[in-house]
Amino acid sequence: MDEIEWWEFDSAKDMAEQVAGDIGFVIESALEAHKGARLAVPGGSTPDLIYAELLKRKDIDWTKVTLIPTDDRLVKLDDGLSNYGKLEGFFGARKADIVSLIDEAALENPQEAGRLADARLSLLQWPLDLACLGMGADGHTASIFPGPDFDAAVNGPRTRRAIGVRPDPLPDAAPVPRVTLTAPALASARTVMIVISGAEKRRVLEQALKEGPLSSYPIGRVVSAMDVPIDIYWSAE
Numbered sequence: 001m002d003e004i005e006w007w008e009f010d011s012a013k014d015m016a017e018q019v020a021g022d023i024g025f026v027i028e029s030a031l032e033a034h035k036g037a038r039l040a041v042p043g044g045s046t047p048d049l050i051y052a053e054l055l056k057r058k059d060i061d062w063t064k065v066t067l068i069p070t071d072d073r074l075v076k077l078d079d080g081l082s083n084y085g086k087l088e089g090f091f092g093a094r095k096a097d098i099v100s101l102i103d104e105a106a107l108e109n110p111q112e113a114g115r116l117a118d119a120r121l122s123l124l125q126w127p128l129d130l131a132c133l134g135m136g137a138d139g140h141t142a143s144i145f146p147g148p149d150f151d152a153a154v155n156g157p158r159t160r161r162a163i164g165v166r167p168d169p170l171p172d173a174a175p176v177p178r179v180t181l182t183a184p185a186l187a188s189a190r191t192v193m194i195v196i197s198g199a200e201k202r203r204v205l206e207q208a209l210k211e212g213p214l215s216s217y218p219i220g221r222v223v224s225a226m227d228v229p230i231d232i233y234w235s236a237e
Protein backbone atom coordinates (compact mmCIF):
# COMPACT_ATOMS: atom_id res chain seq x y z
CA MET A 1 0.00 0.00 0.00
CA ASP A 2 1.24 3.45 -0.93
CA GLU A 3 0.31 6.77 0.60
CA ILE A 4 -3.21 7.48 1.85
CA GLU A 5 -4.79 10.91 2.08
CA TRP A 6 -8.06 11.65 3.89
CA TRP A 7 -10.42 14.39 2.68
CA GLU A 8 -13.09 15.25 5.25
CA PHE A 9 -16.44 16.97 4.70
CA ASP A 10 -19.30 18.07 6.96
CA SER A 11 -21.98 17.08 4.50
CA ALA A 12 -22.54 14.46 1.83
CA LYS A 13 -23.33 17.27 -0.62
CA ASP A 14 -19.96 18.98 -0.06
CA MET A 15 -18.21 15.65 -0.48
CA ALA A 16 -20.15 14.85 -3.66
CA GLU A 17 -19.12 18.17 -5.24
CA GLN A 18 -15.45 17.51 -4.52
CA VAL A 19 -15.51 13.87 -5.64
CA ALA A 20 -17.37 14.78 -8.85
CA GLY A 21 -14.76 17.46 -9.54
CA ASP A 22 -11.93 14.99 -9.01
CA ILE A 23 -13.58 12.30 -11.15
CA GLY A 24 -14.10 14.95 -13.83
CA PHE A 25 -10.37 15.66 -13.71
CA VAL A 26 -9.55 11.95 -14.10
CA ILE A 27 -11.85 11.76 -17.14
CA GLU A 28 -10.31 14.88 -18.72
CA SER A 29 -6.77 13.58 -18.20
CA ALA A 30 -7.65 10.15 -19.60
CA LEU A 31 -9.29 11.66 -22.68
CA GLU A 32 -6.20 13.75 -23.28
CA ALA A 33 -3.85 10.82 -22.76
CA HIS A 34 -5.67 8.05 -24.64
CA LYS A 35 -8.92 9.43 -26.07
CA GLY A 36 -11.16 7.37 -23.80
CA ALA A 37 -11.76 7.01 -20.05
CA ARG A 38 -12.49 3.75 -18.24
CA LEU A 39 -13.85 4.05 -14.73
CA ALA A 40 -14.99 1.45 -12.21
CA VAL A 41 -17.57 3.06 -9.95
CA PRO A 42 -19.51 1.83 -6.94
CA GLY A 43 -23.14 0.88 -6.47
CA GLY A 44 -25.15 1.17 -3.28
CA SER A 45 -26.52 4.50 -2.09
CA THR A 46 -23.41 6.59 -1.35
CA PRO A 47 -22.61 7.54 -4.98
CA ASP A 48 -26.07 8.92 -5.89
CA LEU A 49 -25.20 12.53 -5.01
CA ILE A 50 -21.83 12.19 -6.71
CA TYR A 51 -23.41 10.95 -9.94
CA ALA A 52 -25.95 13.78 -9.80
CA GLU A 53 -23.09 16.31 -9.41
CA LEU A 54 -21.16 14.74 -12.28
CA LEU A 55 -24.16 15.14 -14.56
CA LYS A 56 -24.18 18.90 -13.87
CA ARG A 57 -20.83 19.20 -15.62
CA LYS A 58 -21.28 20.28 -19.20
CA ASP A 59 -17.67 19.70 -20.26
CA ILE A 60 -17.63 15.89 -20.16
CA ASP A 61 -18.06 13.97 -23.41
CA TRP A 62 -19.78 10.92 -21.96
CA THR A 63 -19.70 9.10 -25.31
CA LYS A 64 -15.98 8.57 -24.69
CA VAL A 65 -16.43 7.28 -21.15
CA THR A 66 -16.77 3.62 -20.20
CA LEU A 67 -18.38 2.97 -16.82
CA ILE A 68 -18.05 -0.41 -15.13
CA PRO A 69 -19.75 -1.13 -11.82
CA THR A 70 -17.15 -2.22 -9.26
CA ASP A 71 -19.63 -5.01 -8.55
CA ASP A 72 -23.20 -5.99 -9.12
CA ARG A 73 -25.98 -7.95 -7.59
CA LEU A 74 -27.09 -11.10 -9.41
CA VAL A 75 -30.50 -9.72 -10.37
CA LYS A 76 -32.18 -8.64 -13.60
CA LEU A 77 -30.79 -5.42 -15.02
CA ASP A 78 -34.05 -3.56 -14.39
CA ASP A 79 -34.26 -4.71 -10.75
CA GLY A 80 -34.07 -1.92 -8.15
CA LEU A 81 -30.98 -3.66 -6.65
CA SER A 82 -29.02 -3.56 -9.91
CA ASN A 83 -25.89 -1.38 -9.87
CA TYR A 84 -25.89 -1.48 -13.68
CA GLY A 85 -29.48 -0.22 -13.64
CA LYS A 86 -28.41 2.68 -11.40
CA LEU A 87 -25.64 3.69 -13.82
CA GLU A 88 -27.97 3.34 -16.79
CA GLY A 89 -30.48 5.59 -14.99
CA PHE A 90 -27.86 8.30 -14.41
CA PHE A 91 -25.63 8.10 -17.47
CA GLY A 92 -27.52 6.12 -20.14
CA ALA A 93 -29.12 9.21 -21.68
CA ARG A 94 -25.64 10.78 -22.01
CA LYS A 95 -24.59 7.76 -24.07
CA ALA A 96 -21.80 6.62 -21.78
CA ASP A 97 -20.69 3.05 -22.51
CA ILE A 98 -21.98 1.18 -19.47
CA VAL A 99 -20.64 -2.35 -19.12
CA SER A 100 -22.80 -4.84 -17.27
CA LEU A 101 -21.15 -7.45 -15.06
CA ILE A 102 -24.40 -9.40 -15.11
CA ASP A 103 -25.58 -11.69 -17.88
CA GLU A 104 -29.27 -12.39 -17.29
CA ALA A 105 -28.77 -15.92 -18.66
CA ALA A 106 -26.65 -16.78 -15.60
CA LEU A 107 -28.74 -15.38 -12.74
CA GLU A 108 -28.91 -18.79 -11.07
CA ASN A 109 -25.21 -19.57 -11.35
CA PRO A 110 -22.79 -17.12 -9.67
CA GLN A 111 -19.65 -18.91 -10.88
CA GLU A 112 -20.80 -18.90 -14.51
CA ALA A 113 -21.92 -15.25 -14.12
CA GLY A 114 -18.41 -14.40 -12.90
CA ARG A 115 -16.81 -16.20 -15.87
CA LEU A 116 -19.04 -14.39 -18.35
CA ALA A 117 -18.27 -11.01 -16.74
CA ASP A 118 -14.56 -11.78 -16.83
CA ALA A 119 -14.77 -12.64 -20.54
CA ARG A 120 -16.65 -9.39 -21.25
CA LEU A 121 -14.08 -7.36 -19.32
CA SER A 122 -11.21 -8.93 -21.24
CA LEU A 123 -12.53 -7.16 -24.36
CA LEU A 124 -11.84 -3.74 -22.78
CA GLN A 125 -8.54 -1.91 -22.62
CA TRP A 126 -6.82 -2.12 -19.26
CA PRO A 127 -5.78 -0.72 -16.83
CA LEU A 128 -8.69 1.32 -15.56
CA ASP A 129 -8.18 5.07 -15.23
CA LEU A 130 -10.05 5.04 -11.94
CA ALA A 131 -11.28 2.59 -9.33
CA CYS A 132 -13.72 4.49 -7.13
CA LEU A 133 -14.70 2.25 -4.21
CA GLY A 134 -17.58 2.39 -1.78
CA MET A 135 -17.62 0.40 1.44
CA GLY A 136 -20.35 -1.19 3.56
CA ALA A 137 -20.42 -0.75 7.32
CA ASP A 138 -19.36 -4.43 7.51
CA GLY A 139 -16.10 -3.56 5.70
CA HIS A 140 -16.97 -5.10 2.32
CA THR A 141 -15.92 -3.21 -0.75
CA ALA A 142 -17.14 -3.80 -4.31
CA SER A 143 -18.80 -7.20 -3.63
CA ILE A 144 -15.82 -8.74 -1.87
CA PHE A 145 -17.40 -10.40 1.14
CA PRO A 146 -16.46 -13.15 3.58
CA GLY A 147 -17.57 -16.51 2.21
CA PRO A 148 -16.37 -19.31 -0.06
CA ASP A 149 -15.19 -16.92 -2.81
CA PHE A 150 -13.28 -14.48 -0.60
CA ASP A 151 -9.83 -15.95 -1.21
CA ALA A 152 -10.31 -16.06 -4.99
CA ALA A 153 -11.48 -12.42 -4.93
CA VAL A 154 -8.46 -11.13 -3.03
CA ASN A 155 -5.69 -13.60 -3.87
CA GLY A 156 -6.69 -14.94 -7.27
CA PRO A 157 -4.55 -14.68 -10.42
CA ARG A 158 -3.88 -11.14 -11.68
CA THR A 159 -5.43 -12.08 -15.01
CA ARG A 160 -8.83 -12.79 -13.43
CA ARG A 161 -10.80 -9.53 -13.34
CA ALA A 162 -14.27 -10.62 -12.25
CA ILE A 163 -15.66 -13.50 -10.27
CA GLY A 164 -18.98 -14.67 -8.89
CA VAL A 165 -19.41 -14.24 -5.14
CA ARG A 166 -21.69 -16.00 -2.66
CA PRO A 167 -21.49 -13.80 0.45
CA ASP A 168 -21.78 -15.72 3.71
CA PRO A 169 -23.72 -14.37 5.50
CA LEU A 170 -25.78 -12.63 2.83
CA PRO A 171 -25.82 -8.86 3.49
CA ASP A 172 -29.12 -7.44 4.79
CA ALA A 173 -29.22 -4.53 2.34
CA ALA A 174 -29.17 -6.70 -0.80
CA PRO A 175 -29.24 -10.39 0.20
CA VAL A 176 -28.27 -11.91 -3.15
CA PRO A 177 -25.14 -13.45 -4.75
CA ARG A 178 -22.92 -11.01 -6.61
CA VAL A 179 -20.34 -10.52 -9.33
CA THR A 180 -17.38 -8.39 -8.36
CA LEU A 181 -14.19 -7.00 -9.81
CA THR A 182 -11.32 -8.78 -8.10
CA ALA A 183 -8.76 -7.09 -5.85
CA PRO A 184 -6.04 -7.43 -8.56
CA ALA A 185 -8.32 -5.80 -11.18
CA LEU A 186 -9.18 -2.92 -8.82
CA ALA A 187 -5.55 -2.58 -7.73
CA SER A 188 -4.37 -2.23 -11.31
CA ALA A 189 -6.20 1.11 -11.68
CA ARG A 190 -4.15 4.24 -12.30
CA THR A 191 -6.12 6.19 -9.68
CA VAL A 192 -7.96 4.95 -6.59
CA MET A 193 -10.59 6.71 -4.49
CA ILE A 194 -12.62 5.44 -1.54
CA VAL A 195 -15.87 7.25 -0.75
CA ILE A 196 -17.65 6.68 2.56
CA SER A 197 -19.84 8.52 5.04
CA GLY A 198 -20.65 8.31 8.74
CA ALA A 199 -18.75 7.60 11.93
CA GLU A 200 -19.26 3.82 11.83
CA LYS A 201 -17.76 3.35 8.36
CA ARG A 202 -14.85 5.59 9.32
CA ARG A 203 -14.11 3.49 12.39
CA VAL A 204 -14.22 0.28 10.32
CA LEU A 205 -11.97 1.70 7.59
CA GLU A 206 -9.42 3.02 10.10
CA GLN A 207 -9.34 -0.37 11.81
CA ALA A 208 -8.95 -2.19 8.46
CA LEU A 209 -6.06 0.09 7.47
CA LYS A 210 -4.40 -0.53 10.82
CA GLU A 211 -4.72 -4.31 10.38
CA GLY A 212 -3.11 -4.18 6.90
CA PRO A 213 -2.67 -7.16 4.56
CA LEU A 214 -4.09 -9.68 7.03
CA SER A 215 -7.14 -7.57 7.83
CA SER A 216 -10.34 -9.45 8.52
CA TYR A 217 -12.14 -6.71 6.57
CA PRO A 218 -12.31 -7.04 2.77
CA ILE A 219 -11.49 -3.33 2.37
CA GLY A 220 -8.24 -3.84 4.32
CA ARG A 221 -7.19 -6.66 2.00
CA VAL A 222 -8.06 -4.71 -1.14
CA VAL A 223 -6.25 -1.55 -0.02
CA SER A 224 -3.18 -3.63 0.84
CA ALA A 225 -3.06 -4.84 -2.76
CA MET A 226 -2.84 -1.26 -4.09
CA ASP A 227 0.39 0.42 -4.97
CA VAL A 228 -0.85 3.82 -6.08
CA PRO A 229 -1.71 6.66 -3.68
CA ILE A 230 -5.28 6.39 -2.36
CA ASP A 231 -7.62 9.31 -1.69
CA ILE A 232 -10.25 8.64 0.95
CA TYR A 233 -13.27 10.95 0.92
CA TRP A 234 -15.30 10.90 4.11
CA SER A 235 -18.38 12.88 5.04
CA ALA A 236 -19.70 13.10 8.57
CA GLU A 237 -23.28 12.53 7.46
Ligand SMILES: O=C1O[C@H](COP(=O)(O)O)[C@@H](O)[C@H](O)[C@H]1O
Pocket (backbone or CB within 6 Å): 042, 043, 044, 045, 046, 047, 070, 071, 072, 073, 083, 133, 134, 135, 136, 137, 140, 141, 142, 143, 174
Ligand atom coordinates in the same frame (compact mmCIF):
# COMPACT_ATOMS: atom_id res chain seq x y z
O1 LIG B 1 -23.60 -3.72 -1.84
C1 LIG B 1 -22.91 -2.74 -2.02
O2 LIG B 1 -22.51 -1.98 -0.96
C2 LIG B 1 -21.44 -1.07 -1.02
C3 LIG B 1 -21.76 0.04 -0.02
O3 LIG B 1 -23.05 0.58 -0.34
P1 LIG B 1 -23.66 1.83 0.45
O4 LIG B 1 -25.13 1.78 0.12
O5 LIG B 1 -23.39 1.62 1.92
O6 LIG B 1 -23.00 3.05 -0.10
C4 LIG B 1 -21.20 -0.54 -2.43
O7 LIG B 1 -19.99 0.18 -2.47
C5 LIG B 1 -21.21 -1.67 -3.44
O8 LIG B 1 -20.92 -1.20 -4.74
C6 LIG B 1 -22.59 -2.27 -3.40
O9 LIG B 1 -22.87 -3.22 -4.39
